[in-house]
Amino acid sequence: MRGVHIISTTTIKPQILPQESQHPCYLTPWDLTMLSAHYIQKGLLFTKPSSPSQLIVDHLKSSLSCALAQFFPLAGRLVTKKQDDPQSYYVYLDCSDAQGVQFIHAVAEFTIADIVSPIDVPLIVQSLFPLVAGSVNHDGHTLPLLMVQVTELTDGVFIACSVNHAVADGTTYWNFFNKWSEISRTHIDLETNWNTQFVVSASDPAIVTKRWFINNQGPIINLPFTHHDEFIDRSFTPPSLRERMFHFSAESLKQLKMKANSDQPNDTRIEISTFQALIALVWTSMTRARRTPLDQKTTCKLAVNNRSRMRPKLSQYYLGNCVQIVSASATAAEILNKSSSYGSGVGCAARLLNSAVMEHSEEKVREWLEGWVKEPSIYRVGRVIDEYSMVVSSSHRFKMFGNDFGWGEVVAVRSGFGNKYDGKVMAYEGSEKGSVDLEINLVGRAMGALETDEEFIIFAASPAPQG
The missing domain is CATH 3.30.559.10 (Chloramphenicol acetyltransferase-like domain)
Structure with missing residues (x-):
């Protein structure tokens, strides 16, 4: 070709x-x-x-x-x-x-x-x-x-x-x-x-x-x-990766949210969002797929928008960067076993993600900004990821399929070679209302295991529809 x-x-x-x-x-x-x-x-x-x-x-x-x-x-x-x-x-x-x-x-x-x-x-x-x-x-x-x-x-x-x-x-x-x-x-x-x-x-x-x-x-x-x-580092070279698109229909996301909210201790229930439930599913499934040792700490990192967190709020049309990474961590045993005080499986992971997002307040944002000026640090991929972490970027809330240049609807969304590494997940708007597509990058063995993970394929059994 x-x-x-x-x-x-x-x-x-x-x-x-x-x-x-x-x-x-x-x-x-x-x-x-x-x-x-x-x-x-x-x-x-x-x-x-x-x-x-x-x-x-x-x-x-x-x-x-x-x-x-x-x-x-x-x-x-x-x-x-x-x-x-x-x-x-x-x-x-x-x-x-x-x-x-x-x-x-x-x-x-x-x-x-x-x-x-x-x-x-x-x-x-x-x-x-x-x-x-x-x-x-x-x-x-x-x-x-x-x-x-x-x-x-x-x-x-x-x-x-x-x-x-x-x-x-x-x-x-x-x-x-x-x-x-x-x-x-x-x-x-x-x-x-x-x-x-x-x-x-x-x-x-x-x-x-x-x-x-x-x-x-x-x-x-x-x-x-x-x-x-x-401060510029060009040395990072990701391993050979498989990149796949997974589709989650509105109905499967509804069922996933119900599961995440039910997989919690009865006395300390909190409301888990649909997206938190989805990322929790990927986190737990990826942890299994990687055969993570039960005593190994695993981390899920989310890119979050700070515009609405500031007071007064920054405009959604503020041109520039206004994002930070929030992290949730636990041992593989804590998010895979039923012994955790946070609940079991997806529910436990979702609670950890919910806590990380809720704690990312305006006060925390200002504290980070003030600290950065005192001790500047430049983001370098090779120093912030490891074989047991995953990073989620982009957002299913971005308008993607609504971009009509005058000759018809979008067939598919894809990304280039930049910012790809083992455990990188990108969230996209799905083609039908309420659906979400995830682009997942993993080394071959782990991707093969994810594709056959019983819990994962219940919710992501079909590829994204392609118009």
């Missing part, structure tokens, strides 16, 4: 630049901690429209330029300023000349079925994403902060984005994607003509581009470094 052939590479700039783009955008601890991590890579698969491909590509470029007028920081570049006396080292975002985003138009001689039919996500999916493997967010000093690749398949179109994670989190990523598709959809008529005269609506929600700091902490945060080699 042939690979991807690039037709053209173009730089797209914002249709207009607001006055605020002329001021430096200083990065917060949430942003800076991501400098050594990979770009966010998510993409959507569509059925191919009947219109000429160049017309489609030109329309996508024009609508992208319009979307960037609101999301202009994505068209900037990172800049480092440093001096010796007095010692100073800080990284910020420069949007003043809007160097632009990269737009790649490509073709590939494979089909929708080649992507969605295999049991494991095929390696060809990685070729549908822009960005060189091994690139990290710090490379946004020279690389575009946003790279788009539109790949024409034999019978489909795959639209993929790589977004710098030191500039944007998942909420920002999907806010941008939603806006881009909305602009494209509302300015197109496939039966008559393609209108490229895009105008930003006055009713659009305000994108908050000014970074938020606590207690006059910013805007400049000096880092205790003299060179980026002191």
Whole structure:
């Protein structure tokens, strides 16, 4: 099977630049901690429209330029300023000349079925994403902060984005994607003509581009470094992984929530959410699949959005990172056996997750931010994971299947090669209302065991429907 052939590479700039783009955008601890991590890579698969491909590509470029007028920081570049006396080292975002985003138009001689039919996500999916493997967010000093690749398949179109994670989190990523598709959809008529005269609506929600700091902490945060080699780590290489998509219907999730809430001590019951029950199922099943020793501590880490936790709340349209990791830990015996005071199996794991989320208060967030400035730490994958942990990112609450660019509904959601390692789980909106898809990455032996885990397959017996 042939690979991807690039037709053209173009730089797209914002249709207009607001006055605020002329001021430096200083990065917060949430942003800076991501400098050594990979770009966010998510993409959507569509059925191919009947219109000429160049017309489609030109329309996508024009609508992208319009979307960037609101999301202009994505068209900037990172800049480092440093001096010796007095010692100073800080990284910020420069949007003043809007160097632009990269737009790649490509073709590939494979089909929708080649992507969605295999049991494991095929390696060809990685070729549908822009960005060189091994690139990290710090490379946004020279690389575009946003790279788009539109790949024409034999019978489909795959639209993929790589977004710098030191500039944007998942909420920002999907806010941008939603806006881009909305602009494209509302300015197109496939039966008559393609209108490229895009105008930003006055009713659009305000994108908050000014970074938020606590207690006059910013805007400049000096880092205790003299060179980026002191905090950038490219050495982590994940083992050979199997990547699978698992689908959980609304009905199976309802049954799972009931199970998690019943698997608790009668005298200390708490209300477990549907998503907590789902992740608890994966945690317990993965612990079994890995043949974790009963006395071994195992950890489940969740990426959580801080916007609604702050007082006053930060806007859901705050552009930047506003996420942190919360963790729940227990020995394998505690979450697999019925001897735990937290309940048994899924119920025990769910209670631990619930406690970790509930304890992540505004006070805890502020405490972390204040502590980070005193002792900055840059997230490095190889130092925060182990063979007994799992990490859950993305969110089933993000609008994915609602992204219609003007020629039909989404067939499937897939991710690129970035931020993949043993035990990584990504949550996606399912194609039908109330459903959830999980992308799970595991080494081969553990994935094989997960696929036959009796409790797991009761709730995830079928792959995600593929439209």
